[in-house]
Amino acid sequence: xxxxxxxxxxxxxxxxxxxxxxxxxxxxxxxxxxxxxxxxxxxxxxxxxxxxxxxxxxxxxxxxxxxxxxxxxxxxxxxxxxxxxxxxxxxxxxxxxxxxxxxxxxxxxxxxxxxxxxxxxxxxxxxxxxxxxxxxxxxxxxxxxxxxxxxxxxxxxxxxxxxxxxxxxxxxxxxxxxxxxxxxxxxxxxxxxxxxxxxxxxxxxxxxxxxxxxxxxxxxxxxxxxxxxxxxxxxxxxxxxxxxxxxxxxxxxxxxxxxxxxxxxxxxxxxxxxxxxxxxxxxxxxxxxxxxxxxxxxxxxxxxxxxxxxxxxxxxxxxxxxxxxxxxxxxxxxxxxxxxxxxxxxxxxxxxxxxxxxxxxxxxxxxxxxxxxxxxxxxxxxxxxxxxxxxxxxxxxxxxxxxxxxx
Amino acid sequence: xxxxxxxxxxxxxxxxxxxxxxxxxxxxxxxxxxxxxxxxxxxxxxxxxxxxxxxxxxxxxxxxxx
Amino acid sequence: xxxxxxxxxxxxxxxxxxxxxxxxxxxxxxxxxxxxxxxxxxxxxxxxxxxxxxxxxxxxxxxxxxxxxxxxxxxxxxxxxxxxxxxxxxxxxxxxxxxxxxxxxxxxxxxxxxxxxxxxxxxxxxxxxxxxxxxxxxxxxxxxxxxxxxxxxxxxxxxxxxxxxxxxxxxxxxxxxxxxxxxxxxxxxxxxxxxxxxxxxxxxxxxxxxxxxxxxxxxxxxxxxxxxxxxxxxxxxxxxxxxxxxxxxxxxxxxxxxxxxxx
Numbered sequence: 001x002x003x004x005x006x007x008x009x010x011x012x013x014x015x016x017x018x019x020x021x022x023x024x025x026x027x028x029x030x031x032x033x034x035x036x037x038x039x040x041x042x043x044x045x046x047x048x049x050x051x052x053x054x055x056x057x058x059x060x061x062x063x064x065x066x067x068x069x070x071x072x073x074x075x076x077x078x079x080x081x082x083x084x085x086x087x088x089x090x091x092x093x094x095x096x097x098x099x100x101x102x103x104x105x106x107x108x109x110x111x112x113x114x115x116x117x118x119x120x121x122x123x124x125x126x127x128x129x130x131x132x133x134x135x136x137x138x139x140x141x142x143x144x145x146x147x148x149x150x151x152x153x154x155x156x157x158x159x160x161x162x163x164x165x166x167x168x169x170x171x172x173x174x175x176x177x178x179x180x181x182x183x184x185x186x187x188x189x190x191x192x193x194x195x196x197x198x199x200x201x202x203x204x205x206x207x208x209x210x211x212x213x214x215x216x217x218x219x220x221x222x223x224x225x226x227x228x229x230x231x232x233x234x235x236x237x238x239x240x241x242x243x244x245x246x247x248x249x250x251x252x253x254x255x256x257x258x259x260x261x262x263x264x265x266x267x268x269x270x271x272x273x274x275x276x277x278x279x280x281x282x283x284x285x286x287x288x289x290x291x292x293x294x295x296x297x298x299x300x301x302x303x304x305x306x307x308x309x310x311x312x313x314x315x316x317x318x319x320x321x322x323x324x325x326x327x328x329x330x331x332x333x334x335x336x337x338x339x340x341x342x343x344x345x346x347x348x349x350x351x352x353x354x355x356x357x358x359x360x361x362x363x364x365x366x367x368x369x370x371x372x373x374x375x376x377x378x379x380x381x382x383x384x385x386x387x388x389x390x391x392x393x394x395x396x397x398x399x400x401x402x403x404x405x406x407x
Numbered sequence: 408x409x410x411x412x413x414x415x416x417x418x419x420x421x422x423x424x425x426x427x428x429x430x431x432x433x434x435x436x437x438x439x440x441x442x443x444x445x446x447x448x449x450x451x452x453x454x455x456x457x458x459x460x461x462x463x464x465x466x467x468x469x470x471x472x473x
Numbered sequence: 474x475x476x477x478x479x480x481x482x483x484x485x486x487x488x489x490x491x492x493x494x495x496x497x498x499x500x501x502x503x504x505x506x507x508x509x510x511x512x513x514x515x516x517x518x519x520x521x522x523x524x525x526x527x528x529x530x531x532x533x534x535x536x537x538x539x540x541x542x543x544x545x546x547x548x549x550x551x552x553x554x555x556x557x558x559x560x561x562x563x564x565x566x567x568x569x570x571x572x573x574x575x576x577x578x579x580x581x582x583x584x585x586x587x588x589x590x591x592x593x594x595x596x597x598x599x600x601x602x603x604x605x606x607x608x609x610x611x612x613x614x615x616x617x618x619x620x621x622x623x624x625x626x627x628x629x630x631x632x633x634x635x636x637x638x639x640x641x642x643x644x645x646x647x648x649x650x651x652x653x654x655x656x657x658x659x660x661x662x663x664x665x666x667x668x669x670x671x672x673x674x675x676x677x678x679x680x681x682x683x684x685x686x687x688x689x690x691x692x693x694x695x696x697x698x699x700x701x702x703x704x705x706x707x708x709x710x711x712x713x714x715x716x717x718x719x720x721x722x723x724x725x726x727x728x729x730x731x732x733x734x735x736x
Contacts, residue, residue: 064710070644070648088726089724089725089726092724092725092726093725096725281649284610284614284649310731311729311730311731312726312729312731315726315729339728339730340728343725343728346725347725413522413523414522432525433525434523434525435530438523438530438532438564439523439564440520440560440561440563440564441563442560445556447559447560447563449563450563465522465560466522466523467520467521467522467523467560467564468520468521468523468524468530468532468564469518469519469520469521469530469531469532469541469543469561469564469565470518470519470520470521470531471495471496471497471498471499471501471504471518471519471531472495472496472497472517472518472519472520472544472546473495473496473497473498473517473519473544473546473631473658473678473680473681
């Protein structure tokens with residue numbers, strides 16, 4: 001493992017190394033049809049990240065950041081630095097206070113529904129990548145309805161609709177139809193799909209979607225380029241501006257994440273926070289959400305791991321997000337095991353998935369039996385909705401299915 | 408002719424320019440602004456701006472204020 | 474620290490003094506000494522119907538190098554404020570204007586809505602617009618977007634000398650608005666001006682507190698020093714006292730495992 005250069009060798013294979021040598025298209029140049037908005041947010045985020053030297057912070061900076069009434073980007077930078085690790089307990093205590101101040105004891109529950117896993121991108125760490133030989137599938141409208149009906153029976157009122165990133169297979173209209181169906185069964189609908197133009201986000205919003213999550217994976221464009229070898233996703237600026245286009249399209253909230261373990265996680269987490277911070281300043285109405293995914297094994301590569309992002313580092317990142325933006329929603333997915341998830345919700349996480357399946361469909365019995373599409377990554381928490389609900393209660397927390405009323 | 412100057416009626420001989428009015432009343436042009444019928448008269452035009460019957464003239468200056 | 478380099482900017486003009494002095498309620502012969510003792514580079518004034526010739530004029534008493542900041546006091550809506558701004562520019566020869574719009578004669582609280590309208594028009598005309606406002610975040614954002622050069626939230630109702638009654642809201646503006654935040658109105662004592670500067674205000678504006686002091690030149694100097702002290706404290710980073718102590722008996726990090734492969 002070459003942690004110094006932040007190359008996660010667990011992702012790499014002979015064939016990927018060969019593919020990385022091929023000539024590839026310019027990842028900074030928009031492709032035809034991609035909307036270009038006037039915004040300097042990307043430049044500001046990248047400049048902030050490039051200027052972030054986490055080795056310069058000391059315990060004194062961390063203590064000041066912890067004691068601050070309102071934390072600045074500089075405080076956030078200190079909290080993400082190695083100097084903050086000895087203060088992890090203090091950070092957790094402070095994060096818990098902020099979380100309870102803003103959210104009380106409530107924790108939102110939701111489940112992801114993969115309606116397709118076709119993908120046109122070649123992201124070398126992802127199970128859905130177009131060169132990975134897996135079963136591909138796409139639910140038709142009838143199947144989507146069956147899945148959603150089955151999920152709604154569990155009592156969940158919030159759903160996250162996911163596809164692989166294939167505009168060809170999973171068109172905007174197709175995703176829109178899924179949102180319309182979801183509106184019949186759920187109160188809160190998020191989408192985690194390929195980045196699109198603002199008018200397309202407006203269309204999905206009209207169909208019922210309110211939240212858009214786009215993981216930037218890494219904010220280091222040079223590294224990004226070596227991980228996303230082909231497909232629309234390769235275009236770095238189009239992806240980084242997705243949240244802003246979603247807000248321009250009228251979405252209520254946007255979600256941010258770096259996939260921890262791809263590159264220098266401190267810089268990536270800092271950039272993620274700054275990205276959210278700058279967009280919230282520019283669009284004060286925007287609801288902000290963070291996810292904190294670490295790399296997981298995928299089908300055909302069970303060696304993939306998050307490199308130097310161990311549990312301590314994960315907790316540090318989560319606490320830093322919370323202390324920097326106390327009002328933001330923080331989600332932890334089933335990439336983490338029940339022990340870690342249960343502890344993170346005690347400290348800073350305010351949204352948790354339950355009954356997760358990362359394969360296509362697989363919530364209703366008929367579709368699950370057909371063995372539709374394969375999983376995006378291997379999950380490490382298989383608890384169903386009832387189990388998660390009861391475990392939250394045991395922790396003295398209050399599971400909330402929806403605190404949202406459509407108007 | 409009769410004009411309204413700073414809210415009060417004022418009788419003037421004709422013809423009368425803004426400059427004429429200012430010097431008649433002892434105003435220092437550099438310290439004031441003049442508005443005739445809600446239009447500001449630039450200082451360079453004081454000598455060429457003739458006042459007319461019914462004009463509403465405001466002459467303002469600075470005073471202490473927070 | 475090199476005080477000379479610590480400037481703030483309004484409409485492209487740099488200022489080193491962070492004390493904006495109001496010129497109301499003084500006898501004219503005291504103003505010059507007061508401006509000098511305050512170290513003020515910006516002095517506000519109001520526009521009124523002129524006295525007929527021969528009487529003393531405030532401009533004769535203001536030092537040459539001072540930036541004149543006319544206000545629009547007396548305006549009850551945006552249109553009146555715009556008219557006053559235009560007239561003021563004729564005399565001051567500069568584009569600085571402080572918007573003050575009130576339609577409440579009892580408390581003299583500013584009308585944020587009309588103020589946003591006036592900022593919008595005057596900024597487009599090239600004025601350096603400095604709106605006096607009630608510290609409301611949404612209005613402040615509107616003023617910023619309309620082209621204001623700064624915002625001037627009130628600490629307390631004008632002339633009350635009650636200090637930073639709106640402290641929590643001014644803190645929010647300082648945090649969220651990337652423009653100079655100049656605390657205006659209500660500042661009664663140097664210690665209150667100092668606190669505003671410690672919070673990160675770009676400058677403080679005061680008038681009544683100085684004008685009504687026993688020795689007004691001395692009070693002008695007291696404000697100057699307190700504002701400089703507050704600024705230094707802000708720049709140096711205030712030491713902070715922690716309110717909440719970690720409870721070691723119930724650690725939150727006990728769950729962490731160093732070896733975390735599949736379980």
